[in-house]
Amino acid sequence: MTPSTETPKLTKNQTLVYKALKSAEEPLSAYSILDQLRDDGFRAPLQVYRALDKLIEFGLIHRLESINSFVACRHPDCGTHEMVAFAICESCNRVIEITDDAMASNLASLARDNGFSVSRSTIELRGLCDACRVH
Amino acid sequence: MTPSTETPKLTKNQTLVYKALKSAEEPLSAYSILDQLRDDGFRAPLQVYRALDKLIEFGLIHRLESINSFVACRHPDCGTHEMVAFAICESCNRVIEITDDAMASNLASLARDNGFSVSRSTIELRGLCDACRVH
DNA sequence: CTCCAAAACGTTATGTTATTACATCCGTTG
DNA sequence: CAACGGATGTAATAACATAACGTTTTGGAG
Ligand SMILES: [Zn+2]
Ligand SMILES: [Zn+2]
Ligand SMILES: [Zn+2]
Ligand SMILES: [Zn+2]
Numbered sequence A, B: 001m002t003p004s005t006e007t008p009k010l011t012k013n014q015t016l017v018y019k020a021l022k023s024a025e026e027p028l029s030a031y032s033i034l035d036q037l038r039d040d041g042f043r044a045p046l047q048v049y050r051a052l053d054k055l056i057e058f059g060l061i062h063r064l065e066s067i068n069s070f071v072a073c074r075h076p077d078c079g080t081h082e083m084v085a086f087a088i089c090e091s092c093n094r095v096i097e098i099t100d101d102a103m104a105s106n107l108a109s110l111a112r113d114n115g116f117s118v119s120r121s122t123i124e125l126r127g128l129c130d131a132c133r134v135h
Numbered sequence C: 001c002t003c004c005a006a007a008a009c010g011t012t013a014t015g016t017t018a019t020t021a022c023a024t025c026c027g028t029t030g
Numbered sequence D: 001c002a003a004c005g006g007a008t009g010t011a012a013t014a015a016c017a018t019a020a021c022g023t024t025t026t027g028g029a030g
Helices: A012-022 A030-036 A045-057 A101-113 B012-022 B030-036 B045-057 B101-113
Strands: A061-064 A069-072 A085-089 A095-098 A116-129 B061-064 B069-072 B085-089 B095-098 B116-129
Touching (some): A012 A030, A012 A045, A012 A069, A045 A061, A085 B101, A101 A116, A116 B085, B061 B085, B101 B116
Antiparallel strands (some): A085 A095
């Protein structure tokens, strides 16, 4: 959740995985990334998972828990927000990143009212984007 | 997300799985439930997954996406709320269910502002419960 | 009660997602 | 050069989830 502030000098594998995610319209699973990168020499899941871990650490990509997939960050300043919500369209699979400081502080204080101190959050909304809703 | 309104007359397998979850302090994975129920005749994952699906449909249990586990509902009236947030303690693993109509409508309208229409939500907060925070 | 259809169940096999373990490579530093 | 840490390659395995198929149970309709 809290991305590192270091300059992300990416390695070869990290670059390949990041490019795959950046050029995808939808979130990708680790294994579909692996399939895409066979020609680039990827042979095993671990090559993908290791790169994914680093990219998440750098704040360049996000993991979507509810669909076991990964997406490139397209939000201007994710790093400056405590919580990010992801709206995942069930028709076109595209993802919208939503940040809102009021929402974040409301949710955190709601948790605190319930005797809980939040360190990281998973907020994933499923439904339809406007483009898909009008058919 | 929208639980059925039918009277949940549980079958034998559903009852066993539900009891396992109700008597657990923490969320359980499908396979740990399977292990617990070996002596009751459970032999295959599908017996567990089928029961879990029905129990979710009845609104008796919840699935926690971020930890691939399941927990018995302990909220008085989950069924009357659109969204439920789960606070999962990273120390004791206990789960607190949180509902708040203002939070739900804020999140839904925030999504709406971002061109998205929510049908169901996954809100999972990680951190420490008060009991664990004081050591 | 008998028959039927839907739901639940049992079992095997398979598909999908993620990690452990260990050896090797490679660039930086001293 | 030697030592070190980070990154990589590879194989094996663990953990999570579903497909496919046949049988059994259950709850009405007649
Ligand atoms: Zn982002
Ligand atoms: Zn869409
Ligand atoms: Zn509940
Ligand atoms: Zn705790």
